Amino acid sequence: MAEKVLMKGNEAIAEAAILAGCKHYFGYPITPQTEIAAYMAKKMPKIGGCFLQAESEVAAINMVYGVASTGKRVMTSSSSPGISLKSEGLSYMAGSDLPCLVVNVQRGGPGLGGIQPSQADYFQATKGGGHGDFKMIVLAPASVQEMAELTVKGFELADKYRMTSMILADGTMGQMMEPVELDFDIKERPATPWATTGTKMEREHNIVNSLSLVAEELEQLNFARYERYAQVEANEAMYEEYMTEDADIIIAAFGIAARVSKNAIVEARKQGIKVGLIRPITLWPFPKAPFEKIADTAKAVISVELSMGQMIEDVKLATQCKVPVTLCNRVGGMIPSPEQVLEAIIKANGGAN
Amino acid sequence: MAVVFDKPHALADVPMHYCPGCLHGVVHRLVAEVIDELGIEGRTIGIAPVGCSVMAYNYFNCDMIEAAHGRAPAVATGVKRSDPENNIVFTYQGDGDLASIGMAETVHSAARNENITIIFINNAIYGMTGGQMAPTSLPGQVTQTSPYGRDVNHCGYPIRVCEMLSELEGPEYLERVTVNNVKNIKNAKKAIKKAFQNQIDGKGFSLVEVVSSCPTNWGMTPIDALKWIDDNMLPYYPLGVYKDRSAEKEEA
Amino acid sequence: MATTQFLFSGFGGQGILFAGKFVAYKGLTAGKQVSWLPSYGPEMRGGTASCSVIVSDEPVGSPIVSQPDVLVALNLPSLDRFEKDVKPGGFIFADSTLIERKVERDDVNVFYIPATQLASDNGMPTLANMIVMGKMLKELNDYTAEGIENGLKKVISAKRADMMGLNVKALEIGASN
Numbered sequence: 001m002a003e004k005v006l007m008k009g010n011e012a013i014a015e016a017a018i019l020a021g022c023k024h025y026f027g028y029p030i031t032p033q034t035e036i037a038a039y040m041a042k043k044m045p046k047i048g049g050c051f052l053q054a055e056s057e058v059a060a061i062n063m064v065y066g067v068a069s070t071g072k073r074v075m076t077s078s079s080s081p082g083i084s085l086k087s088e089g090l091s092y093m094a095g096s097d098l099p100c101l102v103v104n105v106q107r108g109g110p111g112l113g114g115i116q117p118s119q120a121d122y123f124q125a126t127k128g129g130g131h132g133d134f135k136m137i138v139l140a141p142a143s144v145q146e147m148a149e150l151t152v153k154g155f156e157l158a159d160k161y162r163m164t165s166m167i168l169a170d171g172t173m174g175q176m177m178e179p180v181e182l183d184f185d186i187k188e189r190p191a192t193p194w195a196t197t198g199t200k201m202e203r204e205h206n207i208v209n210s211l212s213l214v215a216e217e218l219e220q221l222n223f224a225r226y227e228r229y230a231q232v233e234a235n236e237a238m239y240e241e242y243m244t245e246d247a248d249i250i251i252a253a254f255g256i257a258a259r260v261s262k263n264a265i266v267e268a269r270k271q272g273i274k275v276g277l278i279r280p281i282t283l284w285p286f287p288k289a290p291f292e293k294i295a296d297t298a299k300a301v302i303s304v305e306l307s308m309g310q311m312i313e314d315v316k317l318a319t320q321c322k323v324p325v326t327l328c329n330r331v332g333g334m335i336p337s338p339e340q341v342l343e344a345i346i347k348a349n350g351g352a353n
Numbered sequence: 354m355a356v357v358f359d360k361p362h363a364l365a366d367v368p369m370h371y372c373p374g375c376l377h378g379v380v381h382r383l384v385a386e387v388i389d390e391l392g393i394e395g396r397t398i399g400i401a402p403v404g405c406s407v408m409a410y411n412y413f414n415c416d417m418i419e420a421a422h423g424r425a426p427a428v429a430t431g432v433k434r435s436d437p438e439n440n441i442v443f444t445y446q447g448d449g450d451l452a453s454i455g456m457a458e459t460v461h462s463a464a465r466n467e468n469i470t471i472i473f474i475n476n477a478i479y480g481m482t483g484g485q486m487a488p489t490s491l492p493g494q495v496t497q498t499s500p501y502g503r504d505v506n507h508c509g510y511p512i513r514v515c516e517m518l519s520e521l522e523g524p525e526y527l528e529r530v531t532v533n534n535v536k537n538i539k540n541a542k543k544a545i546k547k548a549f550q551n552q553i554d555g556k557g558f559s560l561v562e563v564v565s566s567c568p569t570n571w572g573m574t575p576i577d578a579l580k581w582i583d584d585n586m587l588p589y590y591p592l593g594v595y596k597d598r599s600a601e602k603e604e605a
Numbered sequence: 606m607a608t609t610q611f612l613f614s615g616f617g618g619q620g621i622l623f624a625g626k627f628v629a630y631k632g633l634t635a636g637k638q639v640s641w642l643p644s645y646g647p648e649m650r651g652g653t654a655s656c657s658v659i660v661s662d663e664p665v666g667s668p669i670v671s672q673p674d675v676l677v678a679l680n681l682p683s684l685d686r687f688e689k690d691v692k693p694g695g696f697i698f699a700d701s702t703l704i705e706r707k708v709e710r711d712d713v714n715v716f717y718i719p720a721t722q723l724a725s726d727n728g729m730p731t732l733a734n735m736i737v738m739g740k741m742l743k744e745l746n747d748y749t750a751e752g753i754e755n756g757l758k759k760v761i762s763a764k765r766a767d768m769m770g771l772n773v774k775a776l777e778i779g780a781s782n
Contacts, residue, residue, distance in 0.1 A: 006629055006641065006759070024435065032645055050434045054427065055461035062424035062458070066431020069418045070398075070440075074431070092421050115645070176668045177626070177641035179633055196416035196432070198396035198440065205365075207410045209419035256667070263666035337671055 004179040009147040009169060010035035012180050013077070013103055014043070016148035019184055020155045022073040022101070023049030026063040028056060028082060031115045032171040033105035036077040057082040061089030061102075068098040069208040071195030073155055077103035079171075080121050081112060090164055091130030095210025097194075097225070099158035101151065102136075103167040105174035108333035116333025117171035117256060122310035125168050126284040133222055135229050137165040137236065138283040140254040144178035150281070152184050159189050161232055168283060170306065172256040172335070232285055239287035240279040243269065247276030249348050250294050252315045252325075253304040254280050256335060261304050264341035272353040275345050283311070291318035300348035301325040304341055306334075361385035363394045365414050374568040374575025377405060377474065379532045380541070381412055384445070384472060387546045388415065391553065397441040398432050400425040402455075404447035405480035420444075423455020426462035429469045441552055443470040449479045452488040452512050459514070464523040466557035470548045473514060476565040477586065484570030488512045491589055496570070515562050515595040525557035527595040531564040531587065533579040540592075556599060564590050608661035609745075610670040614687055615679025615700075617654045620734035623760060624677070625656035627738060631756030632660035640668035653682045675745070677737055678704065679720070698741050700733060716744055723778055732775040739779020748780050 007015070014036045017025070025040040037053065044051035054060035060076045067074035078086060083104045093100060106121045108114035125138045137157050139150040147169060154165035196206045212218040240258075243265060244250065253261045258279040268275045278290045294301070301323055303312035309327040316325050328344040330336045346352055360366060364385035371377045388394050397415040401407060403422035410417035420428040425444035433442045451459050451473050462469065478496055479485040485498040489511045493502040503511075515527045526548060530541035541563060548559035564586050566578035573581060594600075611628055615621045622643050629641040642657040657670035675696045678684040681704050684697075691697055693712040702721035718740045720733040742748040757772050 004633065006626065006633060006639070024431070026431070052430070052434065055457050058424065059427040059430075059458050059461065062421060062427035063431035063434075065420070065424075066400075066418070066428040066433075067435045068431075069428070070432055070435040072435050074435075088421055089424075096419075171645070172642060172668065175643055175645050177629065178665070178668070179639060196398050196418055197436070198398060198416055199394065199414070201395040205414050206416045207419070208417070209410055211407060211419055259665075260667040260669070266666070335669060337669075338667060 004181050006177045007144055007180045008035055008175060008177050009141070009144045010105065010174040011039050012144050012148040012182075013151045013167065014039035015182060016151035016184070017075055017101065017155070018043055018047065018049070019182060020073065020152045020186055021189070022075050022155065023047065024067045024072060024074040025049070025051050025076065026054050026060040026074075027076050027078065028054050028060050030079045030082045032107060032174050033077050033079050033103065035174070036103060057085035058088065061086040064100050065089055065093060065096070065098065068093065068100045069096070069196045071192030071197060073101075073189075075101040075103065077105065079105050079107045080109050080118065083121060083124065087124075087128075087130040090136065091132050091134065092210050093164050094130070094134035094136070094225075095132065096208050097162040098208065099162050099164070101154045101158055101165050101167070103169065106168065106170045108331065114333040115171065117306060117335060118331070118333060119170055119255060119257065119306035120308070120310065120331065121168065122283065122305075122307055125166055126286070126314070129166075134225070135163070135232070135284055137161070137163060137232060137285075138168050139165060140168050140281060140283050141173055142255050142258045142279060144173070144176060144180050146281070147173060148180055148182060149184075152186065156187060157232075157236060161228055163228070168255070170256055236282060237285045237287040237289065238281035239290055240277075240281060241290055242277040242279065244276035244278060244290070244294065247274050247294070248299045249273065249275040249345055250298045250301045251275065251277045251304055251341070251345070252280070252291070252301060252311065253277065254283060254311065257304045257306055260336055260338055261341050263338035264345060267338065267342050268345045273345060273349050280311070286314045286318065288318040291315060292320075295319040295322040298323050302328050302341075302344050302348055304328045304336055304344075306336070307331060361389045363388035363397075363414050365412050367411055369412055370408060371405065372569045374566070374578060375405075376532050376565045379538060380472065380474060380563055380565070381409065383532075383538070383542045383545050384443070385413065386542065387549050390546065391549055393441045393549070393553070396439050397443065400429050400432070400442065400444040402444065402446040402450040403481075404450045406445055406447060406474065407481065409445050423450050423453070424458055425450065425455065426458040426467065426469070426471065430462055430465075430467050433467065433469050437468065441470075441549065443472060443549070445472045446474070447480070448473070448475045448477065448487045448489040452514050460518070460521070463518045463558050463560070464521050466523040466525060468552055468555060468557050470552050471558075471560040472545065472548075473560055473562045474565050475514070475562055475590065476567045477511070478567050478570045480567050480570055484567075489514075489590075491585060511589065513590060515560070518560065519595040523558060524560065524596055525598050526551050526559040527562075528597075529562040529564065529590060529592050529595065531582055531592060533566065533582045562590075564592070608659065608663065609675065610673050611658040611660070611675045611677070612655060612670045612673035612687055612690075613658065613677045614653060614655035614683035615734070619679045620731065621654045621679065622656050624734040624738050625658045626760045627735075627756045628660065629658050630759035631752050634755035634759065635752060637661060638663060638665050640665040642668040653680065653686070655683070675741065677741060679734065679737065680704065681706070684708070696741070696744065698737055698744075700737060702733075714744070716740060718779065718782055720779065723782060724775070727774070727778060729771055729775055732771065735772050735775035736779035736782075739776035740782065741779075742776070743780040
């Protein structure tokens with residue numbers, strides 16, 4: 001067993017990526033994720049890998065596109081405004097069915113916004129991310145250990161389904177240090193017969209491409225891609241349940257919001273309020289099952305978010321409006337306090353017990 | 354019967370979509386001949402742009418990648434760095450792709466002396482979208498989006514890419530050629546071959562700007578378009594070597 | 606369930622983050638659950654830096670310390686900003702060389718130590734932070750040679766191993782003042 005070390009979330013992502021066999025990183029500095037680039041800049045030359053600071057986020061994601069075309073593990077990382085710049089590339093990655101890992105350590109927005117933690121890129125990550133019909137696998141770590149574990153998982157899922165995996169973290173997760181154990185069982189990668197690595201004059205040429213001018217053909221490509229997405233939805237949803245068995249009130253929260261909510265739940269339980277947490281670990285695919293289950297038993301759901309209410313829409317869909325869902329939030333870089341969440345719990349309970 | 358003219362192996366045996374009189378076919382052939390002669394088809398990866406040559410990925414037999422508009426040098430950077438010892442990487446880009454939307458990628462890959470080969474087709478117009486003003490359209494040139502002629506007071510001056518990049522320390526080799534007659538085609542092939550050989554030798558960023566035509570959007574016969582290159586394009590875009598670091602070193 | 610929430614605050618460059626790491630590692634090596642969360646951004650550069658550390662027997666929930674059990678204030682703006690947040694019955698440690706005023710609250714345990722002065726008197730001008738740490742550990746009944754060594758070994762890189770002795774000395778000075 002590896003020794004536990006204290007690591008920043010950002011550094012844990014970088015080290016886990018290297019352990020997962022990622023030898024190519026391209027990025028552009030932006031707070032609060034720059035530690036990833038700094039770590040890669042230090043480590044990559046020592047392991048025969050490549051760190052390159054690109055001239056822009058746009059260039060960085062396209063360098064990623066280049067390496068991904070050759071079938072190698074590759075990643076980039078940024079924070080909210082930088083991810084917007086990468087959205088062109090994300091769409092092309094999807095259109096060309098290329099695997100890669102993208103990290104978004106979110107900050108407050110819109111526009112240049114601030115640099116403090118946020119979860120306001122939920123829609124961008126799970127619903128959009130660029131033009132056209134496509135999805136990314138979106139992983140939401142809630143600890144430094146998960147920052148590392150989901151990085152490895154993200155590469156595996158990206159390879160398995162030939163799509164982008166995105167780590168959707170926030171400034172707190174990136175900056176905080178916690179004990180981490182970097183002890184992973186790295187699985188063998190699937191073969192990449194589609195990769196453009198040179199024909200060696202032994203096969204027909206491979207083409208990595210997202211252009212398809214014949215509408216009937218492009219439609220079929222989209223259908224095929226969505227069949228793959230259906231597989232992801234069926235097999236890869238991940239979540240954590242905390243004290244939900246007897247809960248009347250359910251909190252839905254991910255990342256730092258889930259951490260804060262756990263404190264509030266402990267307090268509420270002390271007051272005799274039966275409250276639990278469903279913490280989505282994959283935001284896409286959204287873990288519908290646990291919400292479907294509690295829709296008939298819970299009397300209220302509270303979505304705790306660092307946004308104006310984005311995940312709440314998926315929570316409402318998953319609970320099919322059988323139970324009232326309210327929002328408890330802070331935005332712009334502010335984080336809900338455990339006291340604020342406790343207040344929301346008490347309100348949902350119809351007052352203190 | 355003796356074969357006196359054949360298709361290069363690196364050029365795919367498929368019909369091309371280019372307009373009659375378009376010079377893309379000529380430049381494609383030159384690139385394919387060079388790939389054949391250098392024996393690098395099996396380890397070459399080409400990057401197609403967005404623009405008229407968007408479907409170049411179908412026309413070369415080596416592995417091909419289609420890039421987003423202007424991003425080919427960034428994609429090429431990734432491909433090259435994925436296996437710098439083996440991969441031979443070229444981009445094939447037009448003037449809108451390379452000198453407008455992709456200017457940052459162009460300049461920075463040159464500044465890094467990225468060991469790639471860029472074939473830059475400058476015909477002073479956006480072809481695929483139907484004849485709009487390009488970053489290289491000449492002063493006074495009439496296009497769909499400069500219907501009264503390019504007014505430099507309103508939309509500025511055309512960009513001379515080779516001259517501009519030659520101010521950078523980074524690039525290894527910059528040359529402007531054209532393909533409007535046999536002699537120029539021969540020169541162009543020499544330049545393209547050198548641009549690939551430089552990469553094989555690890556010398557770095559090599560860009561060949563090919564002054565080209567667009568009979569369709571210029572509104573001319575192919576023959577007139579070839580003449581228009583001589584009369585209008587070349588005075589503004591003089592042919593020649595703008596940078597050749599290795600040659601400069603030898604002289605010094 | 607024993608959980609201690611620390612808030613360290615001072616000017617950038619006073620070693621706030623280092624002190625926080627020391628406490629976090631000291632907890633980790635003693636088998637505790639820990640988290641360390643710095644303030645980040647422009648305020649790191651010259652302004653007031655702070656850092657939340659939680660040491661607990663249970664898994665740490667929120668890593669954000671908004672109501673510290675222990676506040677370490679190495680400058681006046683830090684005391685001004687965080688004094689009101691300390692839990693009743695909690696602790697405030699203040700560097701009295703740099704903070705001339707007294708703590709106004711009477712429901713907390715307050716300790717003043719002229720750390721910056723002591724550091725300079727003892728030829729260790731950069732270790733005022735560790736002098737306060739010594740004082741803090743002593744008053745929290747957590748000052749053991751073994752704990753200190755375990756924590757220091759983790760925060761002082763191998764390259765700077767020669768700093769070990771000086772840090773131990775700083776902690777001792779703090780504990781005995």
